[in-house]
Amino acid sequence: MDDVERRAFMKGAGLGALAFTVGGAEVLLTPRQARALGVSLRTLTAEQAATLEAVGETLVPGARQAGIVNFVDQQISIPAEEALLEARILNVRPPYANFYRAALGAIDRSSQARNGGKTFAQLAEAEQRSLIDNMRQNKIEGWQGPGGSFVYLLLRSDAVDVVYGTMDGYAELGIPYMPHIAPTKRW
């Protein structure tokens, strides 16, 4: 068996796309597709989604379009043992939705306290960058929630996942993906 054949010998055996509910039916989509289709959120509120999208885009340009909100929302809506989140690797205690609610709430409370009542999504880009940089260094006074540097690490990982962790992300960087078993839908 040559390399190419071997690399492809189980292609298609893997199930890569995530299950989203559209019009009452379960369909397999990438988070990017789910966002483009406006798939309804299952766990995050509209406010939490707006914050997560703004934080994700600040951390990793492209995370918004790549569907970070749909990715996280879908992932925290399924059993923890099925989740693909970095939260799993970083020993976050399930249910993971609790962490995201606490983290996004802490970011918005800090934003509002420092910026005249504006949520993170309502801030100018420079203000968003400043808040994230301070959160990264645990330098936000009165921070109430999971540790700021840990929130930074975890949300940054989610954003990296949707932008750079996919086959599309590899292609964007010019890196051959070379899967043994490819995730479907380039995910």
Next chain:
Amino acid sequence: MANEKVDVVIVGAGASGSVYAAVLAKAGKKVVVMESGPDWQLSDLISSDLWGRRIKPAGPPFLLEGKNPVSYGYQGGWGVGGAALHYFANFPRLLPNDFKIKSEHGRALDWPISYQDVAPYYDKVARDVGVSGDAKAEEVWRPAGNPYPMPPMKTFRNGDIWLKGFEAVGIRMVPAAVGMNSTIYKGRPACIYDGWCHVGCPIGALANPVVTYLGDARKAGAEVRARSTVTRVLTDQQGNRVTGVEYYDEKKERQVQEASVVVLAAWAAQNPRLLLNSTTDKHPKGLANKNGLVGKYMMTHFSSGTLAIFDEDVQNHMGTTGAQYMSYERYGKTAHKGAFGSTFIVAGTAIKTSDLGGFANARLDLFGPDLAAFMKRAARGFTRIGAFGEEMPNVENRIELASDKDEFGMPLGRIIHSYDDDVPKLWEANFAEGLAVAKAAGAKEMWSGRGNIPTIHLMGGTIMGAGAENSVVNSFGQTHELPNLYMAGPGIFTTSGASNPTYTIFALSLRGAEQLAANWSTVAG
């Protein structure tokens, strides 16, 4: 509800449990292997950092405490194959100086055995699972043994580029010993160097338990009972012998599996948790714990990573997640002036974009456009080397039961871990040397992978020793208190060395399993 009694129940289908299962099933014993996670197949191993997280633990049964909390999510296993389903398959061995630190330096502990007791099992494991490397080249640092069954793996520019730097600082590098196929071996294909080892090798070129010992065990008739979570080890009324285990099956219903022998191979942290949760009136502190040492002497490794960007395409997507080159040049306990403990050095590894080991995490301080720019530079020229350091055993680093309970009513474990003053010194010494290597290698950008001191490869908790006064098990993993109860895995290490532990886990498990099989009637009663 009780199942039919079997000869041996093994708790955990990872590296150590698989060895016991293979040896005992081949010896004609009726073997049941309990595994709390799924029965993964090779076709489940999708080449993706995201999808690769499915084969790792989901949610902590352990609360992580101390100054240096243990992080195990990245390395931990969940399901058949355990952590060895996605390990890097670096196969360095412990060296003779690891076994007698107390005798030679007046500190830490001595093992009850020497390197020469383990060496034949390193050679046997190499033949069993397939190891690629150059044993002769390693013998500048260790006693001679058998050659590895396969020649070294291919190397790539992301590894070769460092050699000039190592030579400049006087560190000899040799081909890394890895549990991977450089050629076809025992019907398993050769590696194709796609760099996805860390999420599981679906072609079986990497020696995970599914395609090695566990596969052998199944062929010999061992039953693997997936999604079966053991919560207690049971004993007879006198408290002199174990009689089986209590577990919850895939329907989450309580079951009992009686057995003549119980082997706990559920990982260094879970084994103590089980022992501590198996209290009886005869064992009020838990099983095998009269001396209070169950859960004590937890140890980890820590790495000093040197990261660099070179002004050329180093093809960092190519190779394996394991190393291409390795060195024991700084393995002496006092190799670094002012620091204590061994260092094991590796170079050359495939690096993907995301997850903890991905190059997006090489500069955690960067975000936004700065990160995007870094990713483009790193995609072409980023590579790294690693120096693993040894933590000395400390009785205060321990596992206890918590008040919180899991879904089966079993108390969670608390892993309490803090590094002593030696660790930062060795960590810093290895950073300094790594930067010297990078500079001499001609790196364009270079930096140390700082942050919190990492905790890698959990070991200890049921350490082996010469007697019941200072240890939990003997050199075969047999508990001092209960002759038909064995511990397997990194938990029985007396000290940690600096080498990746799985080769030693395989070797010690093979030694223990063969002793058990050879003394079956005495042990099983």
